Amino acid sequence: MNDSRGAAAAPASMAYAWTVVAILMVAYVFSFIDRQILNLLVGPIRRDLGISDTQMSLLMGFSFAIFYSLLGIPLGRLADSRSRRGLITAGIVFWSLMTALCGSARSYLQLFLYRIGVGVGEAALSPAAYSLIADYFPPQRRATAISVYSAGIYLGSGIAFLLGGLVIHYVSAQGEVVLPLVGSTRPWQVVFYILGAAGLVFSLAFLLVREPPRQGTHAVVPLGEVIAYLWRHRRAVLCHNLGFAMIAFCSYGAAAWIPSFYIRTYGWNAGQVGIVYGLVVMVFGTAGIVWGGRLTDRWVQQGRGDAALRVGLWSCAVCVAGSWAYLLMPTAELALLAMVPAVFALGMPFGAAPAAIQEIVPPRMRGQASAIYLFIVNLVGLGIGPTAVALVTDYVFHDDAALRWSLLIVGSVACAAAAALLWAGLRPYRAALDQLRTEA
Numbered sequence: 490m491n492d493s494r495g496a497a498a499a500p501a502s503m504a505y506a507w508t509v510v511a512i513l514m515v516a517y518v519f520s521f522i523d524r525q526i527l528n529l530l531v532g533p534i535r536r537d538l539g540i541s542d543t544q545m546s547l548l549m550g551f552s553f554a555i556f557y558s559l560l561g562i563p564l565g566r567l568a569d570s571r572s573r574r575g576l577i578t579a580g581i582v583f584w585s586l587m588t589a590l591c592g593s594a595r596s597y598l599q600l601f602l603y604r605i606g607v608g609v610g611e612a613a614l615s616p617a618a619y620s621l622i623a624d625y626f627p628p629q630r631r632a633t634a635i636s637v638y639s640a641g642i643y644l645g646s647g648i649a650f651l652l653g654g655l656v657i658h659y660v661s662a663q664g665e666v667v668l669p670l671v672g673s674t675r676p677w678q679v680v681f682y683i684l685g686a687a688g689l690v691f692s693l694a695f696l697l698v699r700e701p702p703r704q705g706t707h708a709v710v711p712l713g714e715v716i717a718y719l720w721r722h723r724r725a726v727l728c729h730n731l732g733f734a735m736i737a738f739c740s741y742g743a744a745a746w747i748p749s750f751y752i753r754t755y756g757w758n759a760g761q762v763g764i765v766y767g768l769v770v771m772v773f774g775t776a777g778i779v780w781g782g783r784l785t786d787r788w789v790q791q792g793r794g795d796a797a798l799r800v801g802l803w804s805c806a807v808c809v810a811g812s813w814a815y816l817l818m819p820t821a822e823l824a825l826l827a828m829v830p831a832v833f834a835l836g837m838p839f840g841a842a843p844a845a846i847q848e849i850v851p852p853r854m855r856g857q858a859s860a861i862y863l864f865i866v867n868l869v870g871l872g873i874g875p876t877a878v879a880l881v882t883d884y885v886f887h888d889d890a891a892l893r894w895s896l897l898i899v900g901s902v903a904c905a906a907a908a909a910l911l912w913a914g915l916r917p918y919r920a921a922l923d924q925l926r927t928e929a
Contacts, residue, residue, distance in 0.1 A: 506625040506701075510634055512694050513618045514641045516581060519688050520611045521645025522652075523588045524553060526684065527604075529653045529763050530677045531749050537675060538597045542889065546879035549745045552601045554872030557608035558864040565616035565860025566712060569853065573617035574698045581692040584610025589685025592678040615843070616860040623847045623855055624701040629790055631847055632797065636782020636840025640775045643836050646744060647771025653680055654763015703852070715857045718850065722921040725849060728914025730865040733801060733842040735907035737870025738877070739808065739900045740835045744770075745875035747828075750892050755821035765825060773829050777836025785841040794922045797845035798911045800837050805908040807834035812900045816893045842866075849921045874903070 527534070527549045535545055567576055587606030594600035618638055626634045674682075719726045748762045781800050788796035811831025818824040843859060850858040881895035882888070 506634075507637075509625060509698055510622060510637050512698055513577075513621065514638045514644070515691065515694070516577060516614060517618070517638060517641025518645040518648060519581070519684075519691055520584065520614055521642055522649040523584060523607055523684055523688065524611065525646045525649040525744060526653050526680060528745050529650055529748050529759055530680070532752065532759060533675065533677045534600075537677075538600070540597055541883060542879040543876065543883050544597065546745065546876040548597075548600060548604055550741065550875035551872050552604040553608040553611075554867050554870075555608070556605050557612045558868040558872065560609055560612040561616060561860040561863045561867070562712070562857065563860075564613050565856040565858075565863075568617035568620045568856035568860075569710065572700060573621050574695055574700060576613050576617045578692055578695040580610045580613025581688055581695070582610075583613075584608075585685045585688030585692070586610075587685075588688060589682055592674070592681030592685070594678075615863055616856045619843050619847065619859040620856045621698075621701065623852070624703055628848060629786060632782045632785040632789065632841050632844035633779075634782075635844040635847075636779050636785075639782075639840040639843070640778050642839055643770055643774025643778055643832075647767045647769075647774065649767070650748065650763040650770060651767030652763075654760045654767060710853050710857065712857060715850075715854045715861070718854060719858065719861065722849065722917070722924075724917035725914055725921040728910045729798065729842070729845060729918060730862050731869070732798070732907050732910035732914060733838055733862075734866045734869035735903045735910065736801060736804060736808075736835070736838055737866045738874040739903040739907070740839075740874070741870045742874035742878045742899050742903070743812075743831075743835070743896060746878050746892060746896060750816075750896060751821055751824075753890055753892055755824070757821060769825060769828060769832055773832045774836040777833035778840050780833075781837030782840035782844070784837075785844065794848075794919045795915045797838070797841035798915055798918055800841045801911045802908055804834045804837040805904040805911070807831070809901055809904045812897060812904075816897050845918070849918065849925055851925070874899075 527545075531542075531545055534540070534548075535542075564576065564580075584607045587603050587610060590606070591600060591603045594603055619635065622634050622638060623631060748759065748766060751757045751762045751766065752759065781804070785796045785800050788799065793799065808831050811827065811829075811834060815824045815827035815831060818827055843862060846858055846862045847855055877899050878892075878895045881898060882892055886894060
């Protein structure tokens with residue numbers, strides 16, 4: 490259904506706009522819980538399915554990311570022309586069903602296919618969400634609004650670890666659980682059933698969301714025209730997209746394996762890691778992403794059009810220093826304290842980066858341009874990041890206990906590449922922004 494009729498009824502008040510952001514953020518929280526919960530379940534899933542770190546990394550990253558990335562582009566096109574609320578609701582229902590099915594998996598192939606399904610459903614969310622927020626907020630508030638939405642990354646990841654740890658701790662104490670219609674169920678499978686059911690219930694919240702009026706023309710822009718526009722500004726777009734993709738590479742690689750790092754290096758169990766690491770991610774990752782958005786908006790108001798890229802550069806510098814600190818600590822407690830700056834810094838760019846894309850493309854192209862950005866960021870970051878760490882562990886060190894060195898090597902290289910790309914993109918990004926403002 491075309492959303493032009495819903496647009497007329499959409500209220501313009503800031504209070505309602507922030508309500509929509511809150512609902513979208515909770516949807517993002519659910520998506521990241523479903524996406525990241527595997528990171529805490531490495532041990533039991535490897536044991537039950539008889540798989541290696543590299544195979545496990547494909548479940549955490551590639552299986553999800555490949556279809557999440559590819560389908561984001563056609564779904565972004567739909568977000569530019571159809572009901573964004575309906576698109577998001579359908580996505581939540583689908584990925585929740587696929588999450589529940591992950592709990593029924595009895596083989597590696599089944600779990601791999603269900604993880605693909607989760608990625609397919611989640612691909613509907615962010616392009617439509619970015620487009621909705623950009624239509625609700627003026628340019629000087631967009632980075633903050635998108636950062637609040639993007640806080641779902643760290644809230645969702647933190648809750649995945651926290652609640653996952655609590656559930657694992659409780660269910661593991663009970664042993665195998667017998668569920669109606671399902672039968673004997675492992676603790677890790679129970680986690681998936683709970684998450685799938687919760688997502689289906691939450692999808693009803695989108696009955697409260699109405700479409701805002703679209704800015705600019707309502708005509709659907711062909712994908713070829715979007716690509717041609719981005720190609721004209723290719724230095725700005727590529728440095729932006731690839732630079733933030735390398736930060737995502739570092740972030741997803743670390744998030745996938747830090748729980749296992751604590752288990753293998755310091756002897757913690759999954760329940761301990763989930764509760765403690767989940768709190769760190771939820772508090773400091775969320776603070777970082779919101780602070781990064783606020784800082785970006787402040788710098789934009791001061792006339793620094795390339796503010797988002799500069800926030801990314803600061804993130805790289807702090808993250809490298811923080812990673813060397815926490816990964817080499819002699820105790821788990823000291824490692825947690827030293828990890829706080831790195832978690833905060835990694836969160837900083839992930840609201841600013843998608844907001845920056847909204848600023849250098851015409852309004853009618855935002856959904857598709859956002860989908861292309863997400864395609865690159867997720868294919869590189871989520872699709873390759875976790876596997877890169879696993880490959881170094883399995884084929885360079887040949888030792889599960891060497892995980893800290895794999896994390897250190899992969900993270901340092903990724904952050905150095907990100908900093909080089911973002912630095913190279915500062916001037917082209919300012920030029921693209923100035924040209925679009927002149928044409929408007």
